[in-house]
Amino acid sequence: MLFELNAPSIPDNLDVVIIGAGPSGSIAASLLHQQGKKVLVLEKQFFPRFSIGESLLPCCMQVIEEANMLDAVNNAGFQFKNGAAFQYGDRYTTFDFDDKFTTGPSTTFQVERAKFDKLLADTAQAQGVDIRFGQTVEQVDLSATPRLHVRNEQGKTYEVNAQYILDASGFGRVLPRLLDLERPSSLPTRSAIFTHVEDNITDANFDRNKILISVNPNDPSIWYWLIPFSNGRCSLGVVAEPEKLAQQGDDFNTQLLNMVEQEPSLHKLLKNSKILNNCNELKGYSANISTLATDKFALLGNAGEFLDPVFSSGVTIAMQSASFAVKSLIKQLNGESVDWQQDYAAPLMQGVNTFRTYVQAWYDTHFQQVIFHQDSNPKIKQMICSILAGYAWDMNNPYVSQSDRRLRTLVELCQETALNPV
Structure with missing residues (x-):
């Protein structure tokens, strides 16, 4: 029901309203539309707009295909990606996603998110999804049928009623904020400073088909990403505790440049690069929530939980x-019983918690010891490679199903062989 004149026309009998038109919102809208459900997507910003999270994982490609968006993504001219490279001092190692344990796609893309997110939203609209941009959700009422209070770009306010709400608002975390669902993260506070550069890389050995993760040689808790794009540019970022970044200068540009100077190989690689826009900061990004889903709403992606950018899991x-x-939502809308904790939250968190195991072990350096171990067991490396490729829900992989125990044992073996080389 509209409560202000001249507010936009809203369809009657909406099944689902989705907050946010980023990857999770556009994908969810497409999947629901395919099932004949009436969907409205409300996006606060206008596309294209800048976002980080530019190195996709092969596991994504399965969901993109489900949403009938694979051709659009394959034909968009994005940078091909077939693996990940890691660098720590004079140690350098690669993981080729073709050589993984889990079946499924082995390649993906490195994308400028402004273009990628717009492509997904445009494709969803071409399929018939109703996406409204410049719409800000200001209140939510779940006392009866879910109701959203929305303000459009002209400042007009209106209401949207739907049977269900999906929050795909990313770092905006609309429902967690409005419903007081946010809880402290178990991960320490870190910050990321990032920008895009015209990289001008001349090193013939540099592999543009892989993300490069570099470790600060003086402090292994500090790491850098370098994500090549197809247009001669790269996404460049550094992740560290906020106070360590603050020690590097008074502005983000200075902090990033000083940090890059501390990693000689990365500094040499980027010796001819030019920063294209002022650096930005993402601070205190790790988040947790008290409730992931109920029979009236569900949180998707970063709106629910975000770990860390280190393995591009976002x-x-x-x-x-x-x-x-x-x-799960299709079942509920069709009149079937759904246990949102058992049917949605628990399966999703299986993969999230797998990623969490390896994120935590990266920062305490245990997983770094595995990554840079010189004599890797080929079969174990394939299992680890599957996780780096995004297959964190493959329960046939023991490094997924028993991630904590298996990783502890693997770290002990790596430490033992390092002390007692054959």
Whole structure:
């Protein structure tokens, strides 16, 4: 029901309203539309707009295909990606996603998110999804049928009623904020400073088909990402505790440049690069929530939980959450009983918690010891490679199903062989 004149016309009998038109929102909308459900997407910003999370994982491609968006993504001219490279001092190692334990796609893309997110939203609209941009959700009422109070770009306010709400608002975390669902993260506070550069890389050995993760040689808790794009540009970022970044200068540009100077190989690689826009900061990004889903709403992707950018899991979790949530939501909308904790939250968190194991072990350096171990067991490396490729829900992989125990044992073996080389 509209409560202000001249507010936009809203369809009657909406099944689902989705907050946010990023990857999880566009994917979820497409999947619901395919099932004949009436969907409205409300996006606060206008696309294209800048976002980080630019190195996709192969696991994403399965969900993109589910949403009938694979051709659009394959034909968009994005940078091909077939693996990940890691660098720590004079140690350098790669993981080729073709050589993984889990079946499924082995390649994906590195994307400028402004273009990628707009492509997904445009494709969803071409399929018939109703997406409204410049719409800000200001209140939510769940006392009866879910109701959203929305303000449009002209400042007009109106109401939207739907049978269900999916929150795909990313770092905006609309429902967690409005419903007081946010809880402290178990991960320490870190910050990321990032920008895009014209990289001008001349090193013939540099592999543009892989993300490069570099470790600060003086402090292994500090790491850098370098994500090549197809247009001669790269996304460049550094992640560290906020106070360590603050020690590097008074502005973000200075902090990033000083940090890059501390990693000689990365500094040499980027010796001819030019910063294209002022650096930005994402601070205190790790988040947790008290409730992931009920019979009236579900949180997707970063709106629910975000771990850390180190293994590029954000977009993968977002897309998987969209796929999982839609499967349960279709059942509920069709009159079937759904246990949202058992049917959605628990399966999704299986993969999230797998990623969490390896994120935590990265920062305490245990997983770094595994990554840079010189004599890796080929079969174990394939299992680890599957996780780096995003297949964190493959329960046939023992490094997924028993992630904590298996990783502890593997770290002990790596430490033992390092002390007692054959």
